[in-house]
Amino acid sequence: MKKAEREELEACLKRASEILYNNTDTDSLSTLVDIEIAVRNQVLEHVSPKIALFLSQKRALLNEEKPEQLKVVSENLRLRKNKQMLWE
Helix, strand or coil, X not given: CCHHHHHHXXXXXXXXXXXXXHCCCHHHCCCHHHHHHHHHHHHHHHHHHHHHHHHHHHHHHHHHXXXXXXXXXXXXXXXXXXXXXXXX
């Protein structure tokens, strides 16, 4: 990741953290475990679905534009997985 992208991501994550914090019952955040659970729940509810949707839309566009390239990538991943299974 380029430095400028990392800095932009960090700024966006800081703002997202502020929004999620403002929408969390802060009285329930008394231990690190409570904080971890609250973060995980917020991420699973609000962040992960948006990232998954974005990535699936990007993949759909890639499928339309470069179906042959996806086949090669998919085959490489399958071969790596099979190779990994042999070593386990």
